[in-house]
Amino acid sequence: MIEVQSIDKSFAGQRVLRELGFEIPDGRITALLGANGAGKTTCLRIVTGLLRADAGRVLLGGRDVAADPLAARRQLGVVGDREGLYERLTVEEYLTLFARMQGLAGAALRQSLDAVREELELGELWKRRTRGFSQGERMKVSLARALVHRPQHLILDEPTRGLDVLAARLLRRTLLRLRAEGTTILFSSHVMSEVAELSDCVLVMADGRIVGNGSPAELMENTGSDNLEDSFVALAYGSAARSECIEGTPA
Ligand SMILES: Nc1ncnc2c1ncn2[C@@H]1O[C@H](COP(=O)(O)OP(=O)(O)OP(=O)(O)O)[C@@H](O)[C@H]1O
Numbered sequence: 001m002i003e004v005q006s007i008d009k010s011f012a013g014q015r016v017l018r019e020l021g022f023e024i025p026d027g028r029i030t031a032l033l034g035a036n037g038a039g040k041t042t043c044l045r046i047v048t049g050l051l052r053a054d055a056g057r058v059l060l061g062g063r064d065v066a067a068d069p070l071a072a073r074r075q076l077g078v079v080g081d082r083e084g085l086y087e088r089l090t091v092e093e094y095l096t097l098f099a100r101m102q103g104l105a106g107a108a109l110r111q112s113l114d115a116v117r118e119e120l121e122l123g124e125l126w127k128r129r130t131r132g133f134s135q136g137e138r139m140k141v142s143l144a145r146a147l148v149h150r151p152q153h154l155i156l157d158e159p160t161r162g163l164d165v166l167a168a169r170l171l172r173r174t175l176l177r178l179r180a181e182g183t184t185i186l187f188s189s190h191v192m193s194e195v196a197e198l199s200d201c202v203l204v205m206a207d208g209r210i211v212g213n214g215s216p217a218e219l220m221e222n223t224g225s226d227n228l229e230d231s232f233v234a235l236a237y238g239s240a241a242r243s244e245c246i247e248g249t250p251a
Contacts, residue, residue, distance in 0.1 A: 001023065001024065001184060002060055002153060002184055002186060003023050003024075003059040004021055004023070004043070004046075004047060004056070004058050006020070006056035007019070007020040007021070007043070007046055007055070007056035007057075007058070008053060008055040009039075009042055009046065009053050009054055009208075015208060016039045016042050017039050017043060017046070017208040018208040018209050019209070020039070020056070020210060022203055022210055022213060024184055025184070026152070026182055026183075027179060027180075027182040028179065028184065028185070028200040028201055029175060029185045029187070029198050029200050029201075030185065030187075030201040030202070030203060031188070031195040031199040031202045032044070032188040032189075033188070033189065033190075033195065033202060033203065033204045033205065033232055033236065034188075034204060034206060035206065035237065038205040038206055038207070038236070039205055039208045040188040041157055041188070044155055044157050044186070044188060047065065047186070048065070048076060048078045048080075048155055049065040049069045049072060049073065052066060053066070060076055060152075060153050061152055061153070063075070074102065074151075075151050075152040076151050076152075076154075077149070077153070078146055078155050079142050079143055079146050079155070079156040080142075081157045081158065083138045084142065084145075085130040085133070085141055085142065086130070087130050087131035088129060088131070090126070090130075091122055091125050091127070091128060091130060091144075092113070095113055095116065095141070095144055095148050098145045098148055098149075099113060099149060102149035104148070104149060112150070116148050119147075119174065119177075120140045120174065121140070121170065125137055125140070125141070135162040135167075136162075136164055136167030139162075139163055139167060139171065140167070140170070143159070143171065152182075152183060152184060153183070153184045153186075154184070154185045154186075155185075155186050156185070156186075156187040156188070157187070158187075158188050158189060158190065159171055160189065160191060160194060168194070172194065172197065175187075175198060192228050192229040192232065195216070195228060196216050196228045199215075200215060201215055202214065202215070202216055202219055202232075204219070204235040204236050205236070206237075211235050211236065212232075216228050216231075219232075
């Protein structure tokens with residue numbers, strides 16, 4: 001479970017997150033939506049421990065990310081807005097390095113590497129250095145790095161950005177499989193069709209707050225919309241003027 005409790009964050013006096021709070025239960029896929037600049041990446045960086053909040057806290061599986069970062073990271077996989085590949089290493093070397101850093105060794109290490117190679121169809125890339133990889137190839141390696149230690153929580157920042165149809169499909173299939181295995185998944189996106197297809201729950205951010213929280217069907221019902229995009233627009237852009245939340249959503 002991911003618990004975000006009353007997070008505040010400012011950059012140079014500009015308040016980006018305002019008492020942001022939400023909970024994500026295990027075995028669910030949750031999408032984080034918001035206009036450009038709404039604070040999604042800042043929120044995800046705080047949830048993953050890359051950035052410190054000014055106030056509030058984040059718990060991953062009950063562990064405070066800021067107070068106990070190593071324990072939190074052991075149960076966390078992250079696909080960030082940059083892939084962070086080491087271009088001189090082959091895929092195998094790169095994933096082995098990250099698996100070792102997560103404490104895997106011996107047969108367990110071998111098994112984990114074999115599993116991600118197969119699941120993410122990395123066979124042909126396995127012995128290649130990652131320099132020059134296409135966007136889709138980079139995403140697959142980045143996702144494999146995030147998954148190699150079988151984390152309980154997976155966080156992805158716009159994971160399908162720049163992917164072709166097949167790569168996006170592989171990613172969606174992987175997320176659905178992980179959900180079936182009980183993984184807790186939080187991802188940000190601007191692609192409404194993929195959010196509607198994948199998400200059990202949608203969080204809509206505006207002005208550093210959650211202004212909508214529910215299943216796609218609930219958000220549509222609460223906004224009187226017959227599609228998720230209209231519902232998102234009503235919440236994300238209407239909210240700045242109305243500064244109110246849909247029923248049942250924390251302010
Ligand atoms: N390191 C930083 N220093 C200064 N300002 C920052 C920093 N990181 C983010 N911001 C500002 O915080 C606000 C929220 O940015 P953030 O990247 O979290 O938005 P976002 O919702 O992810 O946007 P997008 O959809 O465009 O990726 C923006 O106004 C951005 O300029």
